[in-house]
Amino acid sequence: MTAAGNGDRGENGTPLLEVTDLVVHHGQLQALNAISLRVFPGDVYAIIGANGAGKSTLLRTIAGLHRPSTGSVLFDGRDVTGLRPERRAAQGIVMVPEGRRLFGSLSVEENLQVGASYARQGPWTIERVYEMFSWMRERRNQLTAQLSGGEQQTVAIGRALVANPRVLMLDELSLGLAPVVVQRIYGMLPQILGTGLTVLLVEQDVSQALRVASRIHCLLEGRTTLEGKPADVTADQVEAAYFGLADATAAGPPGEGSEP
């Protein structure tokens, strides 16, 4: 089932997720224009960009919620472009959607149980989520509407984790949350990565993304403007790529950044 010799954390092995020339339209509007990216096992791959740059569209297309006009999504070497979102989730592509999207009439525990309904085999269980967040066990019978925004976000992450994803996609974790809460949530990343996960995240807060990411990918109006390791890019390059200043293209070979 897995690609030959694919170690779970091997850098420069075969990519776990490979997106090639993805074009997505919302009606007449072209939301993504020829986006390509490769996420390797163990990566924290951050997609940054301004509002409306197409970050969420990219993540939702990888999750299967949008159909691309052209281009392909390969997961572990297999083409998943035509698969429905629930089939992708069962294979290990799991997304925490923007705005958390918890099930409002279900309790905290029931939210986690739904997340575990079609889980793959793996290290994450509801019990393990409770061990990581002890408050959640105490409040497991509450409706999620009674939780604070940060707590809701944590439950949303827990709901995704219990499915035992291979790629965990996080869409705008920090949206609507206080900075200190955002810090705490990002502080959980090392623990999550320790279980062999790969993370693909969308973040509007560039400095946050640069802190946690092993690779960043900047989008501007549906196009790639910068791609690389945080250590290899300068603040000026990021700024240029983010805002689309004239010297953005000089910052690095856009789109081709991941070519060997």
Added chain:
Amino acid sequence: MAWVNAIIQGVLTGGLYALFACGLSLMFGVMKVVNLAHGDLAVVAGYLAIGVITVTHVPVLWSFLIVVPLMAVLGYVLQRTLIQGALDRSVLITLMVTFGLSVVIENGLLQFFTANSRGIGAGLALVSGSFTLGSQIQIGYLPLLIFAVAVVVLLGLQYFLSTSRYGRLIRAVADDQEAAQLAGADYRHVFGIAAAIAFGTVALAGIAYGMYSQLAPTTGTDTILLFAFAAVVIGGLGSLWGTLLGGVVLGVAQQIGAQINISDELLAGYIVFLAVLVLRPQGLISRRASS
């Protein structure tokens, strides 16, 4: 004493109305489908029961063991094909498709079974048997049985929705289809299961009404669907106990109306229905999730 009697008879009839309503309420609560063919499907189930009893000679009361699974399968198939196809387009299309289904069923029944009404012969002992409470209150065995069935169905449904894996998925999908998909749930399959359950209760409603009264091709729309709607609106959408309460309130209103003047039976029910729509549009018991 006559008034107490009217109220008691109304409560018992309310069980039947709750049985009419719970499938309609479930389909709307989960898939946002207003199934205008709901009543006609109950009539189909009643006719099926008559056929099954005639052909296989199963005891009348046990015919549901065959009819309910048949209707459940029909529900799953209809949901996965016709209704899902309409849902993928728009809510309005869904309304038109179920309306079309209603027309087709009604005319199909007229074509093949004529306009004659027919009942399900549950046996004289059950249909006209009763026991007496006090001096004037007579409680029929059949209305009491139907009321008990309604309560058992609602309790069972409540238990299923709140504790089982599929019950949880049904509630999750009703909350947020997309988030459920991201958790690996195929919402179309979950919809199919919800429809199967709804159609199972529709089958029970049709059989019960066939025993209680008479079924004709038009009974589905002119009685069952209307009473189901009224019960759902009075009780409050999406709440199973509200559905029972709605059925009971409708039944009691009708009986009290009949007590005042026998021709006011239906009118009294609809006046209460309208009053609730105006004064408390969310229904007597509003949905827990909105809190």
